[in-house]
Amino acid sequence: MNQKYCFKSYFSQQCTQFWDNTKIDKTQKYLMEDLYYIQTPFETIPCNLRLNKKNLIMEQDDKQYSTNVENAGLELITSDFNNDQGVRITKGNYTFEFFGKIKSIFDQLKKTSIQFNFTQRYTIKKMIAKGTFATIYLAECKFTQNEYAVKCFEKRHINNEKDKKNLIKEMQILRLMNHKQLLTIYEVFENSNYIYFVQELLKGGDLHEYLERSEKLSELKISQIIQNLLNGIQYMHSQGVLHRDIKPENLILRQKNNLNDIVIGDFGLADFYKYDGNYLYRRCGTPGYVAPEILRGQPYDYKVDIYSIGVLLYILLSGRRPFIGKNNQQTIKLNEIGDINYDDIDCSSEALSLMKKMLESQPENRISILSAKQHPFFTNAQKRESQKTKISLKLDVKCIPQQEHLCVSPIITSRPLNRHSMMNNFTLYTPRQLPRLSHDVKSIIKTESNEIHRSTISRQSLSRANLRLNNQFTNLQMYL
Template sequence: MINISKLIKQRQQYSTILEDNSKLFIKPIDELGDVTFRGEFLIEKNGKLKKKQIQFQQHILVYSKNKHINILNATLLLHLTNLNEIEGLKFIKSGTSIDIYNNVIELYNYARKYCIQRDIPERYKITSTLYYGSNATFLQLESTLQHKAVYVAKIYEKQNYTTQDQVSGLKKEVQILRQLNHSQISNLVEIYENDELIFLIMEELKGETLQGLLENSQEFNESQIKQIMRPLFECVAYLHNNNIFHRDIKPQNIKFRQSDDYLQPCLIDFSLADNWNKNGRYLFTRCGSVGYVAPEVLQDKKYILNIDVYSLGVILYILATKKHPFEDAEHSKKILKNYNGKVDFTQVQCSQILLDLIRKCLEVDFTTRPSCKEILSHPFFSNRIPKLLSFKIKDQRKSTGIKSARIIHFNSANNLALEESMNSLSQSKSPSSFGSQRRSLKLQKQKTVFPEINISQSKSKYFQTRYTQYESLN
């Protein structure tokens, strides 16, 4: 077992990235959403316990008519019994606190993803190192509070976040993950932060990535393609309904929930995700992975939510043909093909109904490209599947030649850097429909330069840093 307890030793004072200077007790907010959690608890006040009915609307606790409580980024401490059972919660923010008791397990499970906890060595033991990403380390953890409960920790080293853009990007990822709760997503469970590290505790997905299946020459019939792609389109439709786009959908970022079947594909890695906004300005606007990004992103056009539909269309093409639509030995030519969106549909040997779906998803003109909701009403998905098929990896077979693409971050037309992106903190109201977006956008084609790609890898103070399944695109 790996022991890094010394690296995450608890202290009285902490340097923090995620905490803010907002107050715990705030004035009532007039426009709140629906109640997402409620219950009757014991509130400690002036040394006495008072029974109170409380309700949450996201991270806002409606405490009384004159007072609300904002637990977002509050420090969360647990009151534990001698048997290591949770008997109370303490929320601390800006020098004030509130203690809540009486059957708080359900409240803890709800509130912990909005708060920041400190004492991770007491809550988890590390069982294995999964892999090293370009700017994060992934560990498998086992909970000490829940018997045999296993999670995945995405760990960021704070020494690598030296600029405001980097910090803003990390905060954006956390903000997006806190909004999500879907069966086709690796959902955020809770967050820990100390002086050196930030831990994003995520649901464990036991299955393989779609990229792994492709590299093992897994064959897919149309029923299996439907089983994989329908949940993904439903998941992305859920994101778009919440005004969020993923912006980096590719086989490496699709992982199956279970290892014994491939009926539950899930989206992972929301480091490029952001909220759509009307002005089209983001911390990093020109971003994605070469070969999967929509052409309008490369063309520096003001894009809309259906850039994710294009990425899913590329995956559909690969599943149907076992080939990549923009594959080329020369990287610059691959980018140019992706930039122009030129796809050879003669390579697609499938039913006409599936071919029609692929064509619609890979429509270069994003003003006529359908939304996820429209795609889900396509005959390919609306037709009934006579029998659901479970399929497994076929071992010891030749690689398909479909290689993993590194995440590409297009900072501007003159700078391409290999790194995970940092995202904008700006938000806006969700567009009412794709039609309204399409009418409001002016298509302005701009000159695009395809410079050399700079590979950057930050040195790790705590973990050995190396590339794994990702390959250089140079």
């Protein structure tokens, strides 16, 4: 039996036909191509379908049709005639259905489209975190038993066009991220009340939590962290995206205590680079980590992320933040000036050199990402560690009593680097705060189960509900 829904999709598109004659980039490789068939009351008609990242192309009777399927509705269906599996794609009031061996094409389509049967596919196990207008759940796939992190947005809190654009933009950016050091999104679901992002489950906690309980890191370990982040940011920039909020709280470990596998998360403030500087949110970020040109209202580009990584490098090497004010306004002012104290930092000359080049107040003088990756800091850190290993091998381990433990001095801080003090300084401007509103799991399941047996997505022109967004979302911008 086909699954059918009656609510009007939040992503419903205004279109006059399904095939929109989208211009096809002939240089782009197809993700897949195969033969399927279209079913009519009288016959089955073969058709050749091709798929690239966003476009579905159909060839039939020497004619070619194309359509953009990004954020189109996507459902698995069953033929009424022979029980073959098929796919239904919905755009506005128009649908296109095809049948055949659809598993491969469906797996590709779900990466860019919107599905409607979340509770049929996933079981919510517990809440992980909550914030302003989204909640993070631990969920398990009913078919594979794999666990995922599901970011759940309540639609009534998204009440204006700008907020909707920001949500769609975040979803679009996440879909582009295909790198080990970047958060992965697998699929998106929707019902009448909620939107679900099914994402990779990262189990190691954030870097801030790790630093809170760890001793001072070696330069080799620090160099590995920074190098991995540079690799991730380089890929992100190659997709035309700026992150704009790199900080320890947004750097997540895949597994506990494994610093070699760190992931950049929270793309709530990320945006596509715009030459004219016309960003949806132009002056944004977290005080103490923001590039000065953002705070000064100057034009900026990809180098804002280099500056934030430089702040992180400063924290890892010194154990303190470069800008510490008595309040947020003072922190912002110090951050805007960009005057940093490099005294009393116990590190190599190469580490100090890279840090200073990353933290150049003027972006035109700041090191590029390619030059940063080739900096001697990374190769020399490895050499020094190798030399230490050779020396330590010469030691007679028997001379060390078993009861004794070698201890490393704890990380030096000018102010305790604890979670409470850091959160007090920065929470006000942290984007996409994980939800304060908890959502009743039973109500989510009930909402969807009431819809699952109704008729197809409403073809009627239903007016969208006036959604109310929690005022804290406006804190994504920083007004000085």
